[in-house]
Amino acid sequence: MSLSNATVLSTKPISSSxxxxxxxxxLVALADILLFNRYPGLNLFLFANIAAAGLLICSRRRQSALETSALLAFNFVASAPLVETASRMGITISLLGLSCVSLGASGLLPRQWIRLPLTLLRFLLEVPLRPFRQTSYRWLQRLQKPSSEGVRHHLRGWIMPLSFAAGFLALFAMANPLIDRTLRSIDLTFLLQLLSMWRIGFWLAAAVFLSLLLHPRLKRRRPHRQKIAEVALGVEDGLFGHAALLRSLAVFNALFAVQTLLDLTYLWGGASLPNGMSHAEYAHRGAYPLLVTALLAAIFVLVAMRHGGPGDKSALLRGLVHLWIAQNILLCLSSILRLDLYVEVYSLTELRVAAGIWMGLVAIGLFLILLRILLRRSNEWLIALCSATLVLTLYAAALVDIPAFIARFNVNHSREISGEGIALDIDYLLTLGPAAIPALDAYMAALPAEAKEQIALASAARGALTWGEWQEPRDWRSWTYRAARLGRYLQEHPTLAR
Known part of the structure; x- marks a missing residue:
């Protein structure tokens, strides 16, 4: 080989694969350092942003500095809740951010933002099918080719140097006692720990996860089949024709009007209920079924008010749909009020907080459906706005310390503090974790000295939560702002001063 050819080969850039x-x-090595056998915390935030940078480095597309900065900033904001605490909602939002960066690095992001939810859905639906796709093994096939650019070529180039180096090292150990003693003093237990089955499994899982991001694919769209479309259209016209829609909406509006009038009378108006029924029972029995009712109503409206259908062309049907959606929104607000009345009597729980959030989301979704009909927008527009509302809600919930809020609410509304409601359920506060410690301190500080039994129970619960918090092994990788706040509080309040 000539000198010029050797120079060209040495200066040739590394191939994309x-x-x-x-x-x-x-990235797998960094995942091992940051994540393996560590409590989740700051390490997740750091790894998410490092992985985003790695995805952009591997991009085949030539991206401008503005596009790269925008994707990195977006991923930074998406992973920011992980600094507060490593919650499931924060991890979900961070994974969505990484997915967007992966699609952006591969040029698969849609130009219109309303198409982003469907693009992400196609990306997620393709993940389980990836092992069965022939395209996922193209890079392995390229590695098997006897090319001078393949990895096998570079690996073969190390066989001779490493073999001779091992032989020379063995000879030097035989000739030099210092080298022999140094080699014998090497502790191989570290290698055994490094090659444990759990660690290797973690490496494989991390490699699979990162490979999906490095090689994103979208689920293929099925070609439109005219016969199936005609059959489906015929079924829709039969089930959701003008006459069927008119009768359905008339019956639905009348039925919902009865429920709305009952809620306006007994729930909003506060009228006296029949003997043996309390407002708490009336509220509790209706909260969750009415939420399901509103969801079913939303599905019916989407199917009935399709573009070009009878509901879209008739002014009478559109008016009945508007009235029905308004009743459903009022139904959701009534469900939220029912839940609030029940919480005032029977305290707050995480499930009830989640139910309240979902009721609000359903009400917003119904309002967006009404906007979609009034503005004559597409279902893609509706899905995009609903998805954005859901993501923003999860993002806000990931930043809020919900267990601490529940603990404070239950303490402030307990019978011992407010004089109304039920006694504080200390056993439930234990299930909320160390976030309930400040609320327990406020509870014990507000109790009179005569309430020795309640003070003893609360003190025992605080001691158990405090001991559990201090026993958790933490280092800088598991640091979170929420845990740091609680740790600072415990240092300032090691015991309750009465």
Missing amino acids: NRKLLILIV
């Missing part, structure tokens, strides 16, 4: 493989190895 080899660069992705190198980045994959580096």
